[in-house]
Amino acid sequence: MNESTDLGDASFPEPVLRLRKGHIPDPAEQENHASDQSSEQGPLLVEPTTSSQNEKHSNKDDGNSPTQEDEGFMARLPLLQAHHAMERMEEFVFKVWEGRWRVIPFDVLPDWLKDNDYLLHGHRPPMPSFRACFKSIFRIHTETGNIWTHLLGCVFFLCLGIFYMFRPNMTFVAPLQEKVVVGVFFLGAILCLSFSWLFHTVYCHSEGVSRVFSKLDYSGIALLIMGSFVPWLYYSFYCNPQPYFIYLIVICVLGIAAIIVSQWDRFATPQYRGFRAGVFLALGLSGVIPTLHFVITEGLLKAATMGQIGWLALMACLYITGAALYAARIPERFFPGKCDIWFHSHQLFHVFVVAGAFVHFHGVSNLQEFRFTVGGGCSEDEML
Numbered sequence: 001m002n003e004s005t006d007l008g009d010a011s012f013p014e015p016v017l018r019l020r021k022g023h024i025p026d027p028a029e030q031e032n033h034a035s036d037q038s039s040e041q042g043p044l045l046v047e048p049t050t051s052s053q054n055e056k057h058s059n060k061d062d063g064n065s066p067t068q069e070d071e072g073f074m075a076r077l078p079l080l081q082a083h084h085a086m087e088r089m090e091e092f093v094f095k096v097w098e099g100r101w102r103v104i105p106f107d108v109l110p111d112w113l114k115d116n117d118y119l120l121h122g123h124r125p126p127m128p129s130f131r132a133c134f135k136s137i138f139r140i141h142t143e144t145g146n147i148w149t150h151l152l153g154c155v156f157f158l159c160l161g162i163f164y165m166f167r168p169n170m171t172f173v174a175p176l177q178e179k180v181v182v183g184v185f186f187l188g189a190i191l192c193l194s195f196s197w198l199f200h201t202v203y204c205h206s207e208g209v210s211r212v213f214s215k216l217d218y219s220g221i222a223l224l225i226m227g228s229f230v231p232w233l234y235y236s237f238y239c240n241p242q243p244y245f246i247y248l249i250v251i252c253v254l255g256i257a258a259i260i261v262s263q264w265d266r267f268a269t270p271q272y273r274g275f276r277a278g279v280f281l282a283l284g285l286s287g288v289i290p291t292l293h294f295v296i297t298e299g300l301l302k303a304a305t306m307g308q309i310g311w312l313a314l315m316a317c318l319y320i321t322g323a324a325l326y327a328a329r330i331p332e333r334f335f336p337g338k339c340d341i342w343f344h345s346h347q348l349f350h351v352f353v354v355a356g357a358f359v360h361f362h363g364v365s366n367l368q369e370f371r372f373t374v375g376g377g378c379s380e381d382e383m384l
């Protein structure tokens with residue numbers, strides 16, 4: 001269920017944000033805002049049925065009439081109002097901490113939370129509390145699907161990785177070496193998915209936290225791609241270590257370059273959505289070169305059988321589809337406001353990433369089985 005409610009006029013986040021950053025409001029401006037402060041903050045919070053704090057504040061609200069003759073008081077009024085606003089801010093943070101907040105529409109989000117303007121309702125408000133952010137995992141809003149798709153994916157790959165590491169050594173040609181190269185893939189996948197669900201969880205905390213975690217999230221994608229190359233190159237060039245090491249170095253250099261680019265602050269902005277998709281797509285598609293190398297040296301038949309090219313192609317299709325949906329914001333661009341909670345492009349992209357990583361693991365498992373079947377030797381006789 002979409003929890004979004006009719007929030008009416010909500011010019012709320014801006015004043016709260018300025019206050020949170022320690023800004024003392026301009027007295028004239030403050031006077032204009034003072035009268036409707038309660039309507040500004042009200043829509044975000046679930047009104048408690050009984051609250052001694054509210055009573056406390058409502059008593060203070062009537063305080064501006066009886067002593068207005070006093071000129072000294074008039075002079076202190078702006079300060080008192082600023083203090084009052086701070087008290088309200090503290091109350092708001094306290095309520096957020098307790099989990100009493102409501103989802104808000106896109107147009108009242110602060111700029112740093114505005115990412116996809118096709119998602120009209122159901123956004124979390126800025127919540128400067130990690131406890132509140134983590135509790136929001138269990139609430140319904142625009143990030144719920146993004147968090148759970150990669151949280152469950154992360155648990156799945158963690159279990160799969162542990163299971164793989166405990167497979168009997170007798171099913172490998174070189175157990176330690178093979179478990180290390182496949183382990184690098186699992187590490188990349190688990191880091192990518194962990195950084196991703198953590199980013200989506202704390203994204204609404206504050207501008208600074210969102211920026212740090214978005215950089216981790218993008219770095220995680222590069223780590224997944226780099227980690228995916230390791231076992232695939234190892235098995236594909238098992239009998240030809242020179243290209244294996246060259247391609248390994250190349251993908252590490254490209255992956256590190258992608259991580260460096262993703263540390264750039266503007267990389268995370270909505271305007272660079274297409275560029276982001278392009279960077280990671282290019283990193284993944286750099287795998288076309290070693291694939292062509294394999295096809296040319298081994299022939300198409302061997303590439304399709306022992307090279308597991310079919311699974312690699314399926315993986316590439318999944319990643320490309322996911323990146324295309326992400327960059328073009330499909331389907332929400334065709335149904336603005338209809339995919340706010342479920343089935344928006346970022347969620348679909350997450351599902352395609354998990355599916356792509358699993359298909360890659362399946363292809364690598366087949367490569368490993370083939371290597372075990374033919375034994376560790378590399379002469380033509382042994383391979384037949």
Ligand SMILES: [Zn+2]
Binds near residue numbers: 146196200346350
């Ligand atoms: Zn994501």
